[in-house]
């Protein structure tokens with residue numbers, strides 16, 4: 370006899386799922402018992418279900434395969450929500466197995482009862498409660514297929530009395546379908562887009578993560594059109610290295626070269642991107658957009674030539690229709706600005722920068738600080754990290770430092786909460802990444818606010834031997850919010866964090882902890898962190914006054930920045 374729980378776990382193991390993340394309890398006890406007896410699946414018991422969902426989201430993004438988390442009746446399921454939204458907005462195939470009160474109590478406002486089907490309605494592409502064994506194996510199969518095909522979250526809810534029910538002997542093990550059809554844009558749309566591109570004088574590309582698998586075609590496109598290529602943060606992975614056309618990012622984390630590229634073109638080609646910041650996109654251009662999701666086309670800027678299809682197939686079909694260009698004026702101008710900017714950035718990766726005479730580096734000294742520059746920390750981690758390290762970063766300033774100072778080598782990977790923008794994602798996502806391969810270096814850039822939000826799960830890194838390297842940018846602030854306040858001229862309020870010594874916290878839970886307070890100790894601290902074989906936390910006291918300036922400040926931002934004391938402002942070419 371096979372139980373409902375056993376069938377579910379067997380299906381997941383057959384599909385290649387190697388871990389399930391969650392917290393045990395009541396309705397899901399038959400499921401955890403089935404996992405205990407399944408050698409192919411490891412149970413990773415976390416301290417907060419949100420961590421389980423973030424870890425699963427990271428695993429699904431890194432592997433493109435189904436990842437699984439669990440939260441039991443009521444509050445356990447509710448705790449999953451934020452991480453599941455991260456998976457939804459990152460298009461990550463995640464299955465959440467949730468508990469429910471026994472069937473006879475459902476609908477009676479029973480102890481811990483929440484209506485999962487209502488609770489998860491917005492976050493999921495599939496959300497069903499198993500109320501009868503007659504629904505199996507169908508509901509399990511539908512849940513897995515929905516997550517894989519629609520690239521999103523499927524929620525399967527098991528009432529307390531259902532998981533242990535016996536199924537008929539001949540019940541088939543559910544099988545999931547991961548393959549999806551490759552779609553090529555239609556010939557007429559391709560011809561029209563090509564004509565528009567050929568008719569333009571200067572083309573700029575904005576390329577997103579959707580083109581990651583089309584690196585060769587994207588480079589050929591840029592080469593054929595002599596076009597500068599603005600990359601989204603997520604497209605750094607896979608497209609940043611050895612790319613003579615890229616000019617960095619736009620948006621708040623971006624640099625001036627992206628503005629040159631955007632302003633200077635008359636045709637803008639968007640490939641595999643849903644870059645959301647309208648204010649940073651240029652207006653008055655002929656716009657071509659290629660995206661596998663037709664629903665994403667035109668939602669950020671009006672599009673003249675929509676191309677619905679896979680980036681690799683679409684570009685392969687478009688390339689032969691495009692005239693080659695020799696005029697590299699815009700490309701060279703944007704690249705030269707980008708190179709200058711990158712060179713200027715290197716000053717920040719100098720431990721003695723704050724001691725250098727005024728004027729030498731065209732900087733102000735009125736907000737100089739003995740605390741470590743976050744740029745220095747990010748730059749040194751970049752220099753010493755493995756060529757195939759996996760990076761995660763918290764929502765907040767640490768993502769800015771990662772974007773600017775960590776170069777993706779081609780084999781490095783990058784995960785963050787870059788669409789949901791949740792805090793506290795970096796450490797849980799790093800745990801998920803480490804769970805996939807404990808021999809691969811996994812480095813999390815954590816905010817002090819972000820880390821402390823889900824700090825209980827430092828224990829999980831130790832208890833499950835997940836050798837994550839946690840770099841804490843300990844600026845004693847909710848730094849991104851401090852920046853927001855300064856941008857609009859508000860006095861800083863509510864952003865100061867009274868932190869413990871995070872290295873001591875790490876040591877207390879059994880992890881190696883290293884604390885760095887002096888800029889000259891950063892390199893030794895980073896090397897010690899990377900050399901340590903197990904989980905380790907590097908707590909670096911960073912300067913809270915380091916902030917960024919966007920390449921094209923709005924009026925409101927400009928005013929705020931004028932009164933905020935920014936260093937980089939004086940280094941900006943504008």
Ligand SMILES: Cc1ncc(C[n+]2csc(CCOP(=O)(O)OP(=O)(O)O)c2C)c(N)n1
Pocket residue numbers: 763764765766767790791792793815816817818819820842844846847848849850
């Ligand atoms: C769960 C959640 N709560 C609040 C916010 C709003 N928010 C965005 S960044 C930020 C501050 C982050 O502070 P910290 O983690 O210390 O990083 P820093 O910006 O200082 O590097 C806040 C409160 C959010 N994005 N997510």
